[in-house]
Amino acid sequence: MSRKQLALVIDLNVCVGCHACVTSCKEWNASGAAGPMSDQNPFGADPSGTFFNRVQTFEVGEFPNTETVHFPKSCLHCEDPPCVPVCPTGASYKREEDGIVLVDVDKCIGCKYCSWACPYGAREIDANQKVMKKCTLCVDRIYDTALPEIDRKPACVKACPTSARLFGDIHDPQSEVSRAIREEGGYTLMPEWGTHPANHYLPRRKTRLRIHADELVRADNPLTVEGHPPRPAPDASTLEDASI
Amino acid sequence: MKPAASVILLTTLIGAGQGLFLALATLQIYALAGLLPPAAGSALFVAGSAVALALLAAGLLASFFHLGRPERAWRSAAMWRTSWLSREVIVLPAFMGAVALYGLLFASGWNPVLMSSARGVAIDLALVVAIVGTLLAFALFVCTGMIYAAIRFLAEWHTPLTPLNYTLMGGASGFTLAAGMAALLEPQRVAFLAGWAIVLTLLAALGRAASLLRNARLKPRSTLQSAIGVKHPVVVQRSMGFMGGSFNTREFFHGASPGWLRTVKPAFLLLAFAVPLALLALGRGQPAEASGATLLAAFGVQYLGLLAERWFFFAQARHPQNLYYQAVA
Numbered sequence: 001m002s003r004k005q006l007a008l009v010i011d012l013n014v015c016v017g018c019h020a021c022v023t024s025c026k027e028w029n030a031s032g033a034a035g036p037m038s039d040q041n042p043f044g045a046d047p048s049g050t051f052f053n054r055v056q057t058f059e060v061g062e063f064p065n066t067e068t069v070h071f072p073k074s075c076l077h078c079e080d081p082p083c084v085p086v087c088p089t090g091a092s093y094k095r096e097e098d099g100i101v102l103v104d105v106d107k108c109i110g111c112k113y114c115s116w117a118c119p120y121g122a123r124e125i126d127a128n129q130k131v132m133k134k135c136t137l138c139v140d141r142i143y144d145t146a147l148p149e150i151d152r153k154p155a156c157v158k159a160c161p162t163s164a165r166l167f168g169d170i171h172d173p174q175s176e177v178s179r180a181i182r183e184e185g186g187y188t189l190m191p192e193w194g195t196h197p198a199n200h201y202l203p204r205r206k207t208r209l210r211i212h213a214d215e216l217v218r219a220d221n222p223l224t225v226e227g228h229p230p231r232p233a234p235d236a237s238t239l240e241d242a243s244i
Numbered sequence: 245m246k247p248a249a250s251v252i253l254l255t256t257l258i259g260a261g262q263g264l265f266l267a268l269a270t271l272q273i274y275a276l277a278g279l280l281p282p283a284a285g286s287a288l289f290v291a292g293s294a295v296a297l298a299l300l301a302a303g304l305l306a307s308f309f310h311l312g313r314p315e316r317a318w319r320s321a322a323m324w325r326t327s328w329l330s331r332e333v334i335v336l337p338a339f340m341g342a343v344a345l346y347g348l349l350f351a352s353g354w355n356p357v358l359m360s361s362a363r364g365v366a367i368d369l370a371l372v373v374a375i376v377g378t379l380l381a382f383a384l385f386v387c388t389g390m391i392y393a394a395i396r397f398l399a400e401w402h403t404p405l406t407p408l409n410y411t412l413m414g415g416a417s418g419f420t421l422a423a424g425m426a427a428l429l430e431p432q433r434v435a436f437l438a439g440w441a442i443v444l445t446l447l448a449a450l451g452r453a454a455s456l457l458r459n460a461r462l463k464p465r466s467t468l469q470s471a472i473g474v475k476h477p478v479v480v481q482r483s484m485g486f487m488g489g490s491f492n493t494r495e496f497f498h499g500a501s502p503g504w505l506r507t508v509k510p511a512f513l514l515l516a517f518a519v520p521l522a523l524l525a526l527g528r529g530q531p532a533e534a535s536g537a538t539l540l541a542a543f544g545v546q547y548l549g550l551l552a553e554r555w556f557f558f559a560q561a562r563h564p565q566n567l568y569y570q571a572v573a
Binding site: 019022046047048049050051054055056057058059060061062068069071073082085086087088089090091107108109110111112113115116117118119120121123124125127129130131187188189190191192193201203204 | 245310311312313314316317319320321322323326327328329330333391394395396397398465466468470471472473474476478479480481482483484485486487488489490491492495496563564565566568569573
């Protein structure tokens with residue numbers, strides 16, 4: 001557990017579903033180290049393309065008690081990634097130093113086996129390069145010392161207008177992400193598979209004012225009790241008087 | 245999952261090739277043990293090895309069409325410690341080498357006796373190759389089956405029945421083919437091989453029926469609730485985030501209608517098991533020299549049936565990622 005594990009924490013309470021993270025991810029990674037993220041027929045009738053990040057929308061509940069949940073989805077950089085051991089070439093690997101799961105595009109043979117072994121559908125094959133691609137947590141950006149320190153974050157995190165995306169080391173208990181997971185109820189997706197995703201999600205949180213009936217009507221309001229002045233009466237002696 | 249023609253051809257072709265080689269090795273070992281009279285000639289062994297090798301090579305060729313970057317295929321032998329796919333990549337050429345050597349030994353007639361046992365049983369090179377080849381054939385069945393059985397997310401595949409059925413179905417088709425070839429090349433072996441083909445086809449039918457029954461009762465472990473982590477009985481996807489297609493919408497959905505699935509299932513049960521069983525029984529009852537057409541027809545029908553079976557095998561597997569790709573908007 002001492003090893004660093006970089007991850008995203010995505011706050012579903014804040015996400016407005018604007019897709020800024022999707023476009024920012026595409027923009028940055030289209031010129032990234034792994035080669036372009038190609039599109040097929042992008043302006044035609046049946047467009048298709050490679051994306052590392054998607055924002056999906058779900059409706060929870062039945063009308064009129066419904067709620068819209070915008071749900072950004074990318075590689076979760078599992079702590080026990082099932083996609084890595086199945087790779088026959090070793091192209092798919094998890095970095096020792098920071099826990100990022102990456103694909104070596106020069107070793108990948110495009111057999112798609114890793115995508116079968118990912119329950120989240122986080123991997124997409126690039127139809128032009130014929131190799132598997134996935135979120136890199138902007139590994140070519142977060143360590144780039146040529147960038148100002150404030151910009152050394154994944155493109156999606158930088159793009160989010162509502163700061164719904166946090167980035168940091170979830171193994172460092174003092175980090176912003178660890179604190180958010182701990183204090184805001186961070187959870188992982190499909191915990192039933194034991195993949196231990198590094199990325200966490202923060203749930204929708206409602207601020208509710210609890211008002212009990214006896215708080216609406218003052219039980220001890222002297223005006224409602226006719227004929228009984230407030231006690232002790234202003235001129236009556238009190239315990240303080242007795243002690244003098 | 246979307247059934248890929250390349251993988252369907254790979255698994256069915258090499259299965260038949262492995263089964264055919266196992267049939268030849270069985271003949272040899274039975275003859276050595278004195279349970280069968282010695283072979284009249286080497287024609288069946290030479291032709292059988294050649295056909296098995298051709299089937300394996302065709303399967304290997306088909307597998308290259310599955311790869312995005314086939315020119316890098318050599319890299320896939322690297323991760324044999326963890327990946328069943330990598331293990332298959334190593335075992336398949338090794339097995340092909342054994343089959344080729346086996347055929348060459350019979351074709352050339354060069355077969356030195358390596359040692360003799362105390363009871364005078366000669367252990368020659370062909371026997372050693374037969375035993376090594378048999379072990380490799382079984383290893384290959386296990387590797388092929390485990391590629392699918394090892395993925396725990398695909399519950400339909402994640403069972404010991406998967407490698408078992410690959411073994412039984414490959415064995416059945418290989419022995420059926422061997423019986424058909426024996427009718428043309430070594431008729432006195434037809435009854436023996438057709439008998440084994442019947443036994444294996446019956447066992448394969450049982451194994452596949454067991455996996456169908458098991459799969460019919462499976463309940464998906466992941467739900468939309470666990471997929472997005474919202475505790476509510478009613479969660480509906482309104483948008484998958486894009487309106488065009490993507491790898492996720494193509495690779496994991498078979499796209500066929502429920503009616504087509506309902507048609508393919510009885511069709512493959514009929515073609516891969518029931519009809520071949522009838523034809524094998526019919527061929528076994530015919531005079532051995534005249535049974536070639538019947539037995540080869542049994543193989544043809546069974547192979548078609550296994551193609552349908554393999555299509556169904558892939559189509560039936562439901563990947564949990566599909567939960568995230570339910571609605572286009």
